[in-house]
Structures are given as structure tokens and as C-alpha cells.
Amino acid sequence: MKSLEGKVAIVTGASSGIGEAIAxxxxxxxxxxxxxxxxxxxxxxxADKIGGSSSQKVVVVQGDVTKKEDLETAVQKAKEEFGKVDFLINNAGVMLLxxxxxxxxxxxxxxxxxxxKGVLFGIHAVLPEMLKQGSGHIVNVSSVAGHEVFPSSTVYSATKYAVRALSIGLEKELSKTGVRVTNISPGAVSTELTEHISDKEVLQMFESSGSTTGFLQxxxxxxxxxxxxxxxxxVNVNEMIVRPMQKKE
Structure with missing residues (x-):
């Protein structure tokens, strides 16, 4: 694998969970x-934690991915500070089953x-710069729920199927431009996402399911x-599905 020294990455949803770990x-x-x-x-x-353990520069942008202007601001700050954007990690997401x-x-x-919309706005903000420089990499974080639907995931799965469709279509559009696209579909990950579920029936279903599936970190x-x-x-890694192993009974 090549070094990422000097590369510049925008990471959305970076305040916790997967986004924090990616950063x-x-x-x-x-x-x-x-x-x-x-x-x-x-x-x-x-940013303080990363700065204390490495020599990498970190720019903080308070922003909401549902507002395209906030993502445009993130790209502008990247250009001002670093002169370019190499990677966009479209990670921000909610799972309200x-x-x-x-x-x-x-x-x-x-x-x-x-x-x-958050994924589309990220693409909107960064793609002109990547096309201009003839290089770049957009990583969209979907979900295994974008490959299969389970009770209570209908709308969530619909959004994650959409992320996969966006990734597939964008990869085909950009195949000769030097800009790469990867779709990553995590299985169950131990994060705060499930804490935001408000449907009591769904919570009861999880409590009684007795699932033997573990959690990824x-x-x-x-x-x-x-x-x-x-x-x-x-090399363009088009798609990755990352699932937890089943627990031993």
C-alpha cells in the first residue's frame, strides 16, 4: 500500500464512532x-488528540451535511489550508430503525x-476540484442494510441502497477521469447509532432476538x-462488505 503522507482527507460525521476512527x-x-x-x-x-500523537494538521469545520453550503465551506477550507482535497469520506449517517x-x-x-442528500452534497462540493486536478477518491459509507432488508430497516435500507447506487453510478461516470470511488458496507458496529432509535417495538425486538451475531469495532x-x-x-477498490463473525454457541 502506498503512503498517505501529504494527502488531504475530508471526513464527515467525524465527531464519534466510525468517523472518529477513520480520521x-x-x-x-x-x-x-x-x-x-x-x-x-x-x-x-x-483534533487535539490527533495533534498530540502525530505531526498531521487537522482543520475543524462545524457543519451539517444536510446543508450543501457547509460542505462547500469544508472544501474551501481544505483548499485554503492544504491547496487540495485527495479524499472525501462520506461517513455521516443516521440509523433510525x-x-x-x-x-x-x-x-x-x-x-x-x-x-x-448528505452524500450527494459532499460529492457536489468536492467533485469539481477532483476533476480539475485529475485525481481523488470518494469513499461512501453505506451498510449491509444496503444489500438486504430486515424488519424495521425498510426506510434505512432504502437510503443505504441509494448510497450504493450512487457509488456504482459515480464510479462508472468517473472511470476515465483519475477519480476513484469506493463503497464500504459495514455490518453491525458498536457505535452510538442504535441509541437514537425511538421505536419501542424495535427496541423490544432487539432485546428478545437473542442474536448470535457479534459487533465490529x-x-x-x-x-x-x-x-x-x-x-x-x-487500483480502484469498488466495494467492500465488512461483517462480524458469528459468535460461538
Whole structure:
């Protein structure tokens, strides 16, 4: 794998979980960072942590991926500080599982806004610069829920199927431009995402399911991202599915 020394990565949803782990892993491999999330204090804490353990530069941008202007600002700050953007990690997402019959319309809209529009706005903000420089790498974080649907995941899965479709289509469009695209689909990861589920029936279902499936750690997905962006320029890792192993009974 090639070195990431001097590369510049924008990471959305970087204030916790997978996004935080991705930022730390990329910095550990030599990349400079622009961190984007709504929780500015969490971003500053992460920036201080990375700065204390490496020589990489970190720029913090308080932003909401549902606002295209915030992602445009992140790209502009990357250009001002580093002169370029090499990687966009479209990681921000929400998982508000619910049964359709329970009519959580506001949560449906939130998932569409963050999981689909947020990815599109990131692409919108960074693609002109990448095409101009003839290089770049867009990594979209989807989910195994973008490959299969389970009870309560209907809307969430729909958004993650959309992320996969965007990744596939974008990769085909950009195949001769020097800009690469990777779709990464994590399985169950131990993060705070499940803490935001409000549907009591879904929570009860999880409690009674007795699943034998374990959980991945955020670092497992971060390593997958780093692997994809560390490949030689002639290699495009189109898609990766990362699942936890089944627990022994």
C-alpha cells in the first residue's frame, strides 16, 4: 500500500464512532484532515488528540451535511489550508430503525436528508476540484442494510441502497477521469447509532432476538477505508462488505 503522507482527507460525521476512527487511522498513516460534524467540541477534542500523537494538521469545520453550503465551506477550507482535497469520506449517517406502520415520518425524512442528500452534497462540493486536478477518491459509507432488508430497516435500507447506487453510478461516470470511488458496507458496529432509535417495538425486538451475531469495532471499518485509499493509483477498490463473525454457541 502506498503512503498517505501529504494527502488531504475530508471526513464527515467525524465527531464519534466510525468517523472518529477513520480520521484517527488516516492521520496515523500520514494524511492531513478536515473534520466535519455538528458537534464542534467533539471535533476539537479529536483534533487535539490527533495533534498530540502525530505531526498531521487537522482543520475543524462545524457543519451539517444536510446543508450543501457547509460542505462547500469544508472544501474551501481544505483548499485554503492544504491547496487540495485527495479524499472525501462520506461517513455521516443516521440509523433510525422503525416499523412503517408506526409512521415515524420525521425520522424517515431525517434519514433521507442525512444518508442520501448528505452524500450527494459532499460529492457536489468536492467533485469539481477532483476533476480539475485529475485525481481523488470518494469513499461512501453505506451498510449491509444496503444489500438486504430486515424488519424495521425498510426506510434505512432504502437510503443505504441509494448510497450504493450512487457509488456504482459515480464510479462508472468517473472511470476515465483519475477519480476513484469506493463503497464500504459495514455490518453491525458498536457505535452510538442504535441509541437514537425511538421505536419501542424495535427496541423490544432487539432485546428478545437473542442474536448470535457479534459487533465490529469502529476501527475495523476505519482500516477498510485506509486500505481502499492506500492502493496504487491504477487500483480502484469498488466495494467492500465488512461483517462480524458469528459468535460461538
Amino acid at each position: 484517527s487511522d488516516l492521520a496515523g498513516k500520514g494524511a492531513n484532515l478536515v473534520l466535519v460534524a455538528r458537534r464542534e467540541e467533539r471535533l476539537k477534542e479529536l 422503525s416499523f412503517l406502520k408506526n409512521d415515524k415520518i420525521e425520522e424517515w425524512e431525517q434519514m433521507v436528508d442525512v444518508n442520501i 469502529a476501527n475495523d471499518i476505519a482500516h477498510a477505508v485506509t486500505y481502499a485509499v492506500s492502493q496504487p493509483d491504477y
